[in-house]
Each structure stands twice: as structure tokens, then as C-alpha cells.
Amino acid sequence: MNNHSAMHPGVKLRHIRAFLDIAAEGGLSAVARAQGITQPALSRTLAELESLLGQPMFLRQGRRLLLTEAGAVFRRHAIAAIQSLEAGAAALRPGGSGTLRIGVLPSVATRFLPQVMLRFRELHPQILLAAETGPHFHLMRLLRDGHVDVMVGRLPGASEMAGLSFDHLYEDEVILVARADHPLREHPAPQALAVCPVILPPATALIRPAVNDYLAANGLAGMRPAFETVSLALGRGICLGSDALWFISRGVILHELERAEMTQLPTGARFLSGAVGMTRRQAVTAPGLSEFEDIAREVARNLGGAE
Incomplete structure (x- = not known):
């Protein structure tokens, strides 16, 4: 083995492609059929790869093959390697x-x-x-x-x-928006938030912590929203059909603001960006x-x- 290489030189492209296909399918039979080889031949290819890498890539559960932790790590890098090779080959073609x-x-x-x-x-x-x-x-x-x-x-x-x-x-700033003719559009935002249905970004959204901080700073910590979404189609539809207020990134709602379908309620919070x-x-x-x-x-x- 090359002392300057972390990977055994016996690992070939066919090993890596077979491994990725098996990881995607979760089994051998469908991959073998797609590649036009027998299942024992594909199994030998996988065994060769595991031997060359020195670690099992899959856990066998009946006919299902589940990635080990090592297999998941190798898969991530193998995908990137194949993509780099394909990009290099594409760069050599005219156009x-x-x-x-x-x-x-x-x-x-x-x-x-x-x-x-x-x-x-x-x-x-x-x-x-x-x-x-x-x-x-x-x-x-x-x-x-x-x-x-x-x-x-x-x-x-x-x-x-x-x-x-x-x-x-x-x-990009996070803003509070409502339909253009909302009855509380000229009221202070905290006052409107206290009495209107509120749409918040989902808990997993990157902008949610900043919105939570704003609510807490205005005595509205722990507010239970009526809805959670960052979907333009859904949030827009709810706002236009109700008195709901929506915390959302300006970039999402930009066209609706420019067409005056929606209006922004000033929050005065610079950290909402x-x-x-x-x-x-x-x-x-x-x-x-x-x-x-x-x-x-x-x-x-x-x-x-x-x-």
C-alpha cells in the first residue's frame, strides 16, 4: 500500500459506484439487476471494498443493508468524489x-x-x-x-x-406584515400582535430565534402562534383572508409589498436582520x-x- 495514501490503491471506481448504488437501494438484488450482474458477484465487490477499507460499510438486517457510521461518512465523501470526477469529465467536453x-x-x-x-x-x-x-x-x-x-x-x-x-x-431583514387594509396597520406592532392571529416561522427556521427575541423583548414571550410557515403561497393566502400578522423575511414577500397587497408594520427592531x-x-x-x-x-x- 502507498504510504502516502489514506486509501488502499486496490479501491477502484467500480467498488465506489457499487457501494453508492447499494446505499441508495438498501439492498443487493435491485442493484445487481440494474448492473446486469449476479447478486453473488455484487456481494463480492462489496466485500472487496470493505476489506480494502478495513471497516464494514453496512449492517445486515435480513435482506436490508443499513449504512454503518463509517459507511455514512464514506458515502458522503464518495458522492463528492464522483461528482468531482464527473464535473472534470464534463469540463473536457466542448461546451x-x-x-x-x-x-x-x-x-x-x-x-x-x-x-x-x-x-x-x-x-x-x-x-x-x-x-x-x-x-x-x-x-x-x-x-x-x-x-x-x-x-x-x-x-x-x-x-x-x-x-x-x-x-x-x-x-435581509425579518419584517411583520399584514394585508394592506388591516384594521390595526397603524397601531404599534406589539399592540397588534397581542390581539391578532400570528404566523411565526417554524421552530426549525433560521429566523425563528430572532423573532422569539423580539417577542420576549415586548412582553410576548411564549406566544402560541395560530400558524407556522415560511411558505409564500400559504402565508400570503392566510393574511389576505384574515387579520393575521406574519413574521417573514422581506425577500419572500417583496412583490406583495410592492403591489400594495401587503403592508409592513414597523417593529423598530434592528436585530431582525x-x-x-x-x-x-x-x-x-x-x-x-x-x-x-x-x-x-x-x-x-x-x-x-x-x-
């Missing part, structure tokens, strides 16, 4: 085609990211931009597992940043990633932090 996978949080989905994606499409039409939306914890898992190449949205918590890097783009940017795994490569990041920085500069 540099490929797919760039983006995790999209609600705060950037209304205006900022569409501008970035349209500009990217103009400059790199051969690269597919595949956007995955969802809550923060879901996108973070996809990012760490290598299923998205970059996540655009709020700065993750410090405890989540191990092995990741964050590129700041602009500041936070950094928006791009989070990715360190040293990751993907088709068009550096170009995408450059365009995002340019769009953020042009917006001047308007969101």
Missing part, C-alpha cells in the same frame, strides 16, 4: 455541459435567485440549473450528502458550519459553480442589498 444543483431557501426565491439564474442561463446555456427547495434543515442535509452543490439563503448557525464555507451576499449568501462544501467542484457564484455576487451588488 462544458453538465448540471449545477442549487438548494434554494424562500428568502431568495422571489427576486434575487431568479435574476441570478436567468443571467447564468444567458452566459452558460449548456449547463442545467436544477433547483431544490425546502426548509433549511432539509437543504443542509442535501448539501452535506452531496445532493446539491451550493445552498443559497440565510447564514447557517455556527454549529452547522464544520466543513462548509459561506460567501456573504447581502443583508441577517446575512444571506451561498453555503457550500469546502473544495467542492461542479459544472459552472464558480461562474454562478460570480454572477450571484454581481446581482447582489446591483441590488444594493434592496432585498
Whole structure:
């Protein structure tokens, strides 16, 4: 074995692809059929990999194969390695085609990211931009597992940043909004919050702690919300159909404010703002990633932090 390498030189690409397919399926039979080989042959390939790595990758539970802790760690790095190899191969082809996978949080989905994606499409039409939306914890898992190449949205918590890097783009504030003709739209926000149904971000949302701090500072600690969501379609519909008040990132509700469908109730709280940017795994490569990041920085500069 090469003393300068942490991995046995006998580990081949076929071992890694077989391992990833088995991890995805949770068993051998479907993978063997898909690869056109016998199940014993696939089992031998897996046994070879485990022997070369010196650790079991799976726990056997009947016909199911569950990743061990070591297997889960290896899977995360194996996915990143395969993606890097595929990106390198794509870069050698004329036109540099490929797919760039983006995790999209609600705060950037209304205006900022569409501008970035349209500009990217103009400059790199051969690269597919595949956007995955969802809550923060879901996108973070996809990012760490290598299923998205970059996540655009709020700065993750410090405890989540191990092995990741964050590129700041602009500041986005959390605001309190209601329908434009809300009867308490000119009242102090704490007074309106005390008597109206309230929509809060879910407990898992990055903006929830700041909202909780604001409520506590105004004697409303422990408030039980009527609803919890950061969904534009849902939050907008509830507000327009009721007297509900909604704490939400300005970037989510920007168009509704500009069209005067919704109005902002001043909170006077400067700490209800936070950094928006791009989070990715360190040293990751993907088709068009550096170009995408450059365009995002340019769009953020042009917006001047308007969101």
C-alpha cells in the first residue's frame, strides 16, 4: 500500500459506484439487476471494498443493508468524489455541459435567485440549473450528502458550519406584515400582535430565534402562534383572508409589498436582520459553480442589498 495514501490503491471506481448504488437501494438484488450482474458477484465487490477499507460499510438486517457510521461518512465523501470526477469529465467536453444543483431557501426565491439564474442561463446555456427547495434543515442535509452543490439563503448557525464555507451576499431583514387594509396597520406592532392571529416561522427556521427575541423583548414571550410557515403561497393566502400578522423575511414577500397587497408594520427592531449568501462544501467542484457564484455576487451588488 502507498504510504502516502489514506486509501488502499486496490479501491477502484467500480467498488465506489457499487457501494453508492447499494446505499441508495438498501439492498443487493435491485442493484445487481440494474448492473446486469449476479447478486453473488455484487456481494463480492462489496466485500472487496470493505476489506480494502478495513471497516464494514453496512449492517445486515435480513435482506436490508443499513449504512454503518463509517459507511455514512464514506458515502458522503464518495458522492463528492464522483461528482468531482464527473464535473472534470464534463469540463473536457466542448461546451462544458453538465448540471449545477442549487438548494434554494424562500428568502431568495422571489427576486434575487431568479435574476441570478436567468443571467447564468444567458452566459452558460449548456449547463442545467436544477433547483431544490425546502426548509433549511432539509437543504443542509442535501448539501452535506452531496445532493446539491451550493445552498443559497440565510447564514447557517455556527454549529452547522464544520466543513462548509459561506460567501456573504447581502443583508435581509425579518419584517411583520399584514394585508394592506388591516384594521390595526397603524397601531404599534406589539399592540397588534397581542390581539391578532400570528404566523411565526417554524421552530426549525433560521429566523425563528430572532423573532422569539423580539417577542420576549415586548412582553410576548411564549406566544402560541395560530400558524407556522415560511411558505409564500400559504402565508400570503392566510393574511389576505384574515387579520393575521406574519413574521417573514422581506425577500419572500417583496412583490406583495410592492403591489400594495401587503403592508409592513414597523417593529423598530434592528436585530431582525441577517446575512444571506451561498453555503457550500469546502473544495467542492461542479459544472459552472464558480461562474454562478460570480454572477450571484454581481446581482447582489446591483441590488444594493434592496432585498
